Amino acid sequence: DIQLTQSPSSLSASVGDRVTITCQASQDISKYLNWYQQKPGKAPKLLIYDASNLETGVPSRFSGSGSGTHFSFTITSLQPEDIGTYYCQQYDTLITFGQGTRLEI
Amino acid sequence: QVQLVESGGGVVQPGRSLRLSCAASGFIFSNYGMHWVRQGPGKGLEWLAVIWYDGSKKYYADSVQGRFSTSRDNSRNTLYLQMNRLRVEDTAVYYCARRKGSAAAFDIWGQGTLVTVSS
Numbered sequence: 001d002i003q004l005t006q007s008p009s010s011l012s013a014s015v016g017d018r019v020t021i022t023c024q025a026s027q028d029i030s031k032y033l034n035w036y037q038q039k040p041g042k043a044p045k046l047l048i049y050d051a052s053n054l055e056t057g058v059p060s061r062f063s064g065s066g067s068g069t070h071f072s073f074t075i076t077s078l079q080p081e082d083i084g085t086y087y088c089q090q091y092d093t094l095i096t097f098g099q100g101t102r103l104e105i
Numbered sequence: 106q107v108q109l110v111e112s113g114g115g116v117v118q119p120g121r122s123l124r125l126s127c128a129a130s131g132f133i134f135s136n137y138g139m140h141w142v143r144q145g146p147g148k149g150l151e152w153l154a155v156i157w158y159d160g161s162k163k164y165y166a167d168s169v170q171g172r173f174s175t176s177r178d179n180s181r182n183t184l185y186l187q188m189n190r191l192r193v194e195d196t197a198v199y200y201c202a203r204r205k206g207s208a209a210a211f212d213i214w215g216q217g218t219l220v221t222v223s224s
Contacts, residue, residue, distance in 0.1 A: 001167075034208065034209075034210040036211075043200055043202075043214035043215065043216060043217055044150065044200075044211070044214060045214075046205070046210050046211060046212050049205060049208040049210035049212075050208050050210075053208075055212065087150055089150075089152075089210075091208070094152070094155075094164060094166070095152035095166075095209065096152065097149060097150040097151065097152065098149075099149050100149045
């Protein structure tokens with residue numbers, strides 16, 4: 001099974017900050033990685049697919065990069081509504097999610 | 106609008122069965138692969154199963170292989186998850202989700218339905 005390790009597990013940042021979350025895969029998954037945001041009590045929301053493609057309607061302050069085993073997710077200027085938990089998800093071999101990163105302001 | 110609505114959750118005793126439904130609307134259901142994902146209380150997301158757009162292929166996570174099965178009725182725009190031999194650790198919110206094209210990204214999610222396995 002492919003394991004995804006997100007770092008950090010939680011972080012606190014200020015409005016306007018640049019925030020980066022990393023996701024390390026246990027083996028090469030090419031570009032087959034997606035990123036989601038989940039707010040408490042809500043279903044996850046797709047933000048980035050295929051490592052770097054912005055989902056329609058998602059603000060451009062969100063971005064993703066990487067390939068192979070190392071991936072990054074960045075919010076360039078943190079907004080109050082960005083609080084929540086962020087997950088990476090691979091689809092190279094079946095599906096697995098990272099353990100999540102809780103973002104607080 | 107494009108929507109997925111799960112139903113069928115509730116409280117069930119260990120060892121019993123439950124069937125969840127996911128009703129799709131606002132898009133051509135028969136064109137899309139569909140997935141099930143769950144989230145235990147205070148935990149992260151766990152992928153459970155996928156079914157191809159035409160029902161021809163199905164794959165499951167090891168944790169539910171042999172106990173859970175997914176199916177679909179494209180004439181009713183409905184996805185199903187049959188859960189047998191339920192365990193306490195199956196307690197979770199269960200989501201259905203639509204697969205986005207070739208990226209196996211979940212672009213549409215239901216609101217989730219809570220399954221509680223308890224004696």
